[in-house]
Amino acid sequence: MSNQLNNKKIAFLATDGVEQVELTQPWEAVKNAGATVELISLEEGEIQGVNHDEKKDRFSVDRTIDQVSADDYDGLVLPGGVFNPDALRVNDDAVSFVRQFFKQHKPVAAICHGPWLLVEADVVRDRKVTSWPSVKTDLINAGANWVDEECVVDEGLVTSRNPDDLPAFCDKAVEEFCEGKHSGQLAEV
Template sequence: MKRHVEGKRVAILAANGFEESELKSPKAALIEAGVKVDVVSLEKGEIRGWSNKDWSGTCPVDKLVTEVKAEDYDMLVIPGGMYNPDSLRTNQDALRFTRDFFEQHKPVAAICHAPWVLISAGVVDGRTMTSYPSVKDDLSNAGAKWVDKEVVVDKGLVTSRTPKDLEAFNKKVLEELAEGKHARQVA
């Protein structure tokens, strides 16, 4: 797998309140495979994580969402946490950045509460997805078919439920990155 993704670029879109394991685990798996990873956020400096029902460590921000374009990357990964996607879904630059990956047929991965960002970006209608259970109704109301599985892939869109699913999530992230663009991945 490493030689198929080595040298590719992935953006991890996150803000304060990201679920620590859902950012750090995919980032580590991608870096280990030779992928260049940028943490893209709404503010410069560092963003603060969330773990075990409390604030946790920080993560340095590599780029502001206003400084990047989807064409600069091969894939988008959005970690969950309740606060992180709630901040991202109200930011028009973050939503534009997210939609652009779908319009360019590039793979996107979202875990836990991160599908809230996809709902607000208007890209879930007709898709089969999973998420944290409390997001189920939101996805269904936005036109997605929700299923209870550790990882779901639908035309280049990877979704998972919780940090317990990270092993399967990371594996599919790498597989979809290796596959590249998906003609049926559309906004």
């Protein structure tokens, strides 16, 4: 176990329909690097993980979105899955939570459909990003420079396309969380 993220606290924002591997692999990578990790969701209890459209494991929620602030964390992970970010992006508290990480210059890592939350938070303008292909147009319409690459890092914002990219995504997320604040990681809201 590495200790490069000792004394760091990382939030994972997810709800039912989260792509399980996009939650569990980054969770383990960040935890193994020494960070404290917390699962934040819309409601107390458990959330349902999926493998594409098949139900998988359930995960215990640590805190609800109305109980947290970006002030409490050093970084944020936004796993994908189609249903997960679609439900989160219509919740004002979840969108505000994401936006606050950018206002505070804190690193954020989003994979697959997770960048939908970045679109809703209006934090991708003039940023280089990647995502699942079906999110491409939304990101471009929100002002992002979308590229088809395994993993993209832009001033503390880490994005990847799909579960195949998880090794690079996890490595870069840990690296950015280790570096901490980025002056270019700013929401213009």
